[in-house]
Amino acid sequence: DIQMTQSPPSLSASLGDKVTITCQASQNINKYIAWYQQKPGKAPRQLIRYTSTLVSGTPSRFSGSGSGRDYSFSISNVESEDIASYYCLQYDNLPTFGAGTKLELK
Amino acid sequence: EVQLVETGGGLVQPGRSLKLSCVASGFTFSSYWMYWIRQAPGKGLEWVSSINTDGGSTYYPDSVKGRFTISRDNAENTVYLQMNSLRSEDTATYYCANNYGGPFAYWGQGTLVTVSS
Numbered sequence: 001d002i003q004m005t006q007s008p009p010s011l012s013a014s015l016g017d018k019v020t021i022t023c024q025a026s027q028n029i030n031k032y033i034a035w036y037q038q039k040p041g042k043a044p045r046q047l048i049r050y051t052s053t054l055v056s057g058t059p060s061r062f063s064g065s066g067s068g069r070d071y072s073f074s075i076s077n078v079e080s081e082d083i084a085s086y087y088c089l090q091y092d093n094l095p096t097f098g099a100g101t102k103l104e105l106k
Numbered sequence: 107e108v109q110l111v112e113t114g115g116g117l118v119q120p121g122r123s124l125k126l127s128c129v130a131s132g133f134t135f136s137s138y139w140m141y142w143i144r145q146a147p148g149k150g151l152e153w154v155s156s157i158n159t160d161g162g163s164t165y166y167p168d169s170v171k172g173r174f175t176i177s178r179d180n181a182e183n184t185v186y187l188q189m190n191s192l193r194s195e196d197t198a199t200y201y202c203a204n205n206y207g208g209p210f211a212y213w214g215q216g217t218l219v220t221v222s223s
Binding site for chain 1 (some may be wrong): 153156167179207210212
């Protein structure tokens, strides 16, 4: 099974900051990674698929990059509505999620 | 509009069974894989099962293999999760999702399963 190591577990940012979350796979996942946002009490919402493709409705301040085993997800100009937990998902093989990153306001 | 509505959650004793349902609308259900994912209280997301378009192929992680069974009825636009031999560690909100437009693209609102005596 492919393991996804997501970091950091939590992040504190000010409005307008740029933040970056990383996920490292235990093996090459061929860019088959997606990123999700989850707000308390709500279902996760897909933001990015196939490393860097923004899903319809995802603001352009969100971005993704990477290859091989190493991937990153960034939010430029953090807004208050971005306060949430974020998860990576690899779908190159049987799906596995990262452990999540909780983004809080500083 | 794509909609996924899960039902069937509740309180169940350890060792007992429960069957979850997820009714889909807004897309051609029979053309897309379906998934179940769970989230224990205060914890992260865990993939639970996948099923292909005709139900002929199913997949599970080791944590539920042999206890959970995913199935689908394309005529009823419904995917099911039969959960047997339930344990306290199966307590979670269970979500169904599809791959309409991408992997795990759309999610339902979830249904809570509590395993406790």
